[in-house]
Amino acid sequence: MERLIGIGVSPGVAVGRAVILTLRTEAIRFPIPPERVDREIAALHAARELSRHQLQDIRGRANKARGAELAAIFDAQVLMLDDALFVGRAEEIIRNELVNAAWAVHRAYEELALVLASVDDEYLRERETDIADVAGRLRMNLRHGTRGPRELLSELSGPSILIADELTASLAAQLDWSRIQAFAVDAGSRTYHTAILARSLKVPAVVGLHDASGLIPAGTPIILDGTTGELAVNPAPDAIERATRLAARPRARATSFPHAPADTTPLTTADGIGILLQANVELIEDLELLHEHGAEGVGLYRSEFMLSGRPVETISEEQQYMLYRTLLEQVGPYPVTIRTFDLDERQTSVRGPERCRSRPGLRGLRLGLARPDLLRTQLRALVRAGAHGRLRIMFPFVTGVEEVREARRLLRSVATELSMSAPPVGAMVEVPAAALAAGLMGSEVDFFTIGTNDLIQFTLAVDRTDDRVSEFYEPLHPALLRMIRMVRRAAVRHHIPVSLCGEMASDPALLGLLIGLGLTEFSMTPAALPIARQVIRDLRADHARALARHALMLSTAEEIERYLFDALAARNAASNT
Ligand code: PEP
Ligand code: MG
Numbered sequence: 001m002e003r004l005i006g007i008g009v010s011p012g013v014a015v016g017r018a019v020i021l022t023l024r025t026e027a028i029r030f031p032i033p034p035e036r037v038d039r040e041i042a043a044l045h046a047a048r049e050l051s052r053h054q055l056q057d058i059r060g061r062a063n064k065a066r067g068a069e070l071a072a073i074f075d076a077q078v079l080m081l082d083d084a085l086f087v088g089r090a091e092e093i094i095r096n097e098l099v100n101a102a103w104a105v106h107r108a109y110e111e112l113a114l115v116l117a118s119v120d121d122e123y124l125r126e127r128e129t130d131i132a133d134v135a136g137r138l139r140m141n142l143r144h145g146t147r148g149p150r151e152l153l154s155e156l157s158g159p160s161i162l163i164a165d166e167l168t169a170s171l172a173a174q175l176d177w178s179r180i181q182a183f184a185v186d187a188g189s190r191t192y193h194t195a196i197l198a199r200s201l202k203v204p205a206v207v208g209l210h211d212a213s214g215l216i217p218a219g220t221p222i223i224l225d226g227t228t229g230e231l232a233v234n235p236a237p238d239a240i241e242r243a244t245r246l247a248a249r250p251r252a253r254a255t256s257f258p259h260a261p262a263d264t265t266p267l268t269t270a271d272g273i274g275i276l277l278q279a280n281v282e283l284i285e286d287l288e289l290l291h292e293h294g295a296e297g298v299g300l301y302r303s304e305f306m307l308s309g310r311p312v313e314t315i316s317e318e319q320q321y322m323l324y325r326t327l328l329e330q331v332g333p334y335p336v337t338i339r340t341f342d343l344d345e346r347q348t349s350v351r352g353p354e355r356c357r358s359r360p361g362l363r364g365l366r367l368g369l370a371r372p373d374l375l376r377t378q379l380r381a382l383v384r385a386g387a388h389g390r391l392r393i394m395f396p397f398v399t400g401v402e403e404v405r406e407a408r409r410l411l412r413s414v415a416t417e418l419s420m421s422a423p424p425v426g427a428m429v430e431v432p433a434a435a436l437a438a439g440l441m442g443s444e445v446d447f448f449t450i451g452t453n454d455l456i457q458f459t460l461a462v463d464r465t466d467d468r469v470s471e472f473y474e475p476l477h478p479a480l481l482r483m484i485r486m487v488r489r490a491a492v493r494h495h496i497p498v499s500l501c502g503e504m505a506s507d508p509a510l511l512g513l514l515i516g517l518g519l520t521e522f523s524m525t526p527a528a529l530p531i532a533r534q535v536i537r538d539l540r541a542d543h544a545r546a547l548a549r550h551a552l553m554l555s556t557a558e559e560i561e562r563y564l565f566d567a568l569a570a571r572n573a574a575s576n577t
Helices: 034-066 068-080 084-097 101-118 122-143 149-154 169-174 193-201 237-247 251-255 284-293 303-307 317-331 364-370 372-388 401-418 432-436 452-460 467-472 478-493 508-516 526-538 541-551 557-576
Strands: 002-005 007-010 013-022 027-029 160-164 180-185 205-207 221-225 230-233 276-281 298-302 336-339 391-395 425-429 447-450 498-500 521-524
Touching: 007 193, 013 101, 013 180, 013 237, 027 101, 034 068, 034 084, 034 101, 034 122, 068 122, 084 101, 084 122, 101 122, 160 221, 169 193, 180 221, 193 205, 205 221, 221 237, 276 284, 276 526, 284 317, 284 526, 298 303, 298 317, 298 521, 303 317, 317 336, 317 372, 364 372, 364 391, 364 401, 372 391, 372 401, 391 401, 391 447, 401 425, 425 432, 432 452, 432 478, 447 478, 452 478, 478 498, 478 557, 508 526, 508 541, 508 557, 521 526, 541 557
Parallel strands: 013 160, 160 180, 180 205, 276 298, 276 521, 298 336, 336 391, 391 425, 425 447, 447 498, 498 521
Antiparallel strands: 002 230, 007 205, 013 027, 013 221, 221 230
């Protein structure tokens, strides 16, 4: 047995056989029974014939338009389809390794590319791109029709654990989780969007495993523990039996905290400071959890999750309106803060959320202003839905005053057009520029929401999806604490509310520090709410403020962490005596 350790991001134990998904090469690897070998090989040959027709067609057109020189490239590609070292080798891999055709094509391509990279002939080395092209075409044709990752995963038999190099939230949202017990991914950190989604779905998950998808053979038995972040590969039968018993317990235990049923008394610290706890929501089904977990509304609805992989242009105003209205009606009388689409430009006509979460550039409100047609549609749906509950609109990825002004102008014009009033408008503070300019923005918005997931990554130059740098993703960095203090002070000066909706708030050890920094409104993943309530009830805000004052005098994240840890230990010792 081998043990791999990653970061547990969604609690629970699961047992199943490994299914490997390699999104970077867009190939999925899963074991096939011997009786399916002929079917996979037939699919490979069908894809080859389809590819041949496509290439001959392209060749003919290239010849007409550009002459024989360009056409020759496609002649070479057609020949590759009959090369024994390529499609022939893929067939051999299907037979010998009992894997699916798309994966066999990927493997055969990798073997050839390795050989070509080592030869001392520039002409031959350049053929590598042609082979990559043909391999991509074959895989595309193998996927043709109904055989995307989603459909392939729906063909699984028996309990399975998905092991992927990365898993986009849009794909995760579409999978049938009654067939897949849990997932593990090479990439990612605790704030990786797929990790956030796993908690919503109550699917045990581990991220940050580096190269598990390359190491684990398809079909290997796996025990995954989403609490400890451990993956047992090929465990002993008695370990499997124990884990199967654990996994069979109802999923609700995954919330990991024995909470009392709906605690509805107003939430205050031990010394009487009122605290508002709301929930971050991605799926409408999450709403069931809100009342159960004592959330006083939705502090962040990540609207881009409604796309589930579809291009944003395909979601109509009416569809959006119905969804926002449902959300507001179900959460009422509590308020809902809906964030406009936080997408980047590659997602406007290609896919839904995720994958490029860490990319700066044309993202969030910037993208909305660059594509006012899309933003206008969303704002119309929001203003209309606003009549059915207590709605606040929030713009993501704001960097300064001019963007807020332009967005508000658009909102005003939409409200005038509909003869309705515009809901309150807030800015997410998740880019250092917004935190530093909070004093200037305070008079332009009705509220601030601090998004520490992004604020940490952009302040510290750490990609939140990159497991290689996850150790530098440090919520206790003095720069970050100073920014939070700065935003909170700006909000007080402008008499506007400020909340924090990053995952940082769901860490019980950090929540006290945030209250010490003066914050009193938080929104977090619903599963974290019961523990947060308990922490808040046990905490004295005046102690927390003293703690934060001292922490802000320390110079490094490590010193701050040690100080908080010692203070917590001392308090626990005092309360035990
Ligand atoms: C954040 O950046 O802190 C946040 C809550 O937004 P998201 O995780 O959706 O980027
Ligand atoms: Mg963000």
